[in-house]
Amino acid sequence: MATGRKVPAKRAARTTTGSSAAAKRAPAGKVAAKRGAGPAAGANGVAHKLIARGAAKPVRADAAERRELAVDAADSGARRARAAEAAVPVQLADVDVVVRPPYWDKACADLVKRDRILKKLIPKFGPAHLVKRGDPFVTLARSVVGQQISVASAQAVWAAIEAVCPKLAPQQVIRLGQEKLAACGLSKRKSDYILDLAQHFVSGALHVDKWTSMDDEAVIAELTQIRGIGRWTAEMFLIFNLSRPDVLPLDDLGLIRAISVNYFSGEPVTRSEAREVAANWEPWRTVATWYMWRSLDPESADA
Numbered sequence: 001m002a003t004g005r006k007v008p009a010k011r012a013a014r015t016t017t018g019s020s021a022a023a024k025r026a027p028a029g030k031v032a033a034k035r036g037a038g039p040a041a042g043a044n045g046v047a048h049k050l051i052a053r054g055a056a057k058p059v060r061a062d063a064a065e066r067r068e069l070a071v072d073a074a075d076s077g078a079r080r081a082r083a084a085e086a087a088v089p090v091q092l093a094d095v096d097v098v099v100r101p102p103y104w105d106k107a108c109a110d111l112v113k114r115d116r117i118l119k120k121l122i123p124k125f126g127p128a129h130l131v132k133r134g135d136p137f138v139t140l141a142r143s144v145v146g147q148q149i150s151v152a153s154a155q156a157v158w159a160a161i162e163a164v165c166p167k168l169a170p171q172q173v174i175r176l177g178q179e180k181l182a183a184c185g186l187s188k189r190k191s192d193y194i195l196d197l198a199q200h201f202v203s204g205a206l207h208v209d210k211w212t213s214m215d216d217e218a219v220i221a222e223l224t225q226i227r228g229i230g231r232w233t234a235e236m237f238l239i240f241n242l243s244r245p246d247v248l249p250l251d252d253l254g255l256i257r258a259i260s261v262n263y264f265s266g267e268p269v270t271r272s273e274a275r276e277v278a279a280n281w282e283p284w285r286t287v288a289t290w291y292m293w294r295s296l297d298p299e300s301a302d303a
Contacts, residue, residue, distance in 0.1 A: 033073045100129050103245045107284035109293075115280055117262045121291045125298070130290050132243045136208055137201050138168050139241040140223070143270040144193050145186070153185070160184035170198035193228030200226050216244055239286050248278050258292035 072274040112119040121271050133139045145161070146154040160245050161184045165172050173181075173194060206226075211219050216238055222233040235249040249255055250271050260269040281288035 006030055014136065071188060073248065099132070100127075101132070101243050101245070104129050104287065105285070107245060107287040110287055111281060111284055115288070118288060118291060121262075121295055125291070125294055128294070130286070131241070133240045135168075136211070136237070136241055137170050137198070139237055140197055140226075140229065140233070141168065141173070141194055143195065144190060144228050146281075147190070147228075147233075157185040161186075170201035173198040174202065189230070193226075196227045197229070216247065239289070244286060246283045247284045247289070248275070248281075250274060252289075254296060255289055255292050258296050262292065262295055 104202045108122050112122055145157050165176055183218045220234040224231050232251040235247050238244040238247045256274055259277055277287050
């Protein structure tokens with residue numbers, strides 16, 4: 001067993017209650033026996049697949065969004081890109097009804113049986129759950145506002161926008177124009193993004209009424225045609241507006257950090273390693289992701 005700074009080629013993530021199947025790399029300076037078993041094999045002993053069955057292989061966000069999500073690792077605790085809902089607090093006006101997602105209890109019951117980390121995390125937060133945001137335009141606009149800035153700054157900018165445009169509908173935002181949006185604290189680029197988003201809604205270019213029946217990748221493909229919206233923002237929309245149960249936002253730095261802390265003792269984690277840990281969460285990766293966020297920031301996952 002390697003010790004000190006020698007890292008074996010594979011290490012085991014503290015993942016599940018099942019047997020060890022696909023061995024993972026052991027964290028530096030740790031004894032593998034203390035890390036627990038790797039991703040569980042099924043009843044037939046076959047390990048979970050790295051890529052979700054029937055799902056497209058996740059890709060990195062486009063160049064524009066990667067710039068929005070660029071975070072200094074040394075300062076990730078203060079500026080990490082967690083999720084859209086962390087950027088600006090949920091207001092009651094943005095929520096249709098605070099209802100527990102219909103799949104939530106079943107998902108939690110399933111996850112605590114198969115994942116030893118979630119078995120400890122889920123009970124800590126009691127009845128807390130994901131809060132769905134009601135208005136598609138507002139949800140997307142808030143995501144754009146929150147890109148690349150601190151939570152406090154995003155709150156201030158959003159409050160300023162609400163002050164000059166209490167009814168945040170696409171038509172009203174278009175009437176504001178770039179100058180008034182910029183006066184609220186938005187950069188010229190973000191002002192353009194918000195106006196472009198509003199124009200897409202007004203023009204009918206988006207199939208808003210069909211989103212609930214479209215599959216995840218189809219919604220992502222449509223949303224990422226809008227300036228300023230990359231895959232990460234589209235995935236946040238799937239989670240917080242459409243309440244999809246099995247979204248894995250691998251470009252979310254908060255999720256990657258949480259997997260690192262909870263499963264690999266804080267060591268850096270690659271996207272492929274995060275994906276394999278999350279394979280054990282299917283088909284409830286949204287729920288597991290939400291608890292990962294909560295594990296880092298208990299107070300503001302729905303703040």
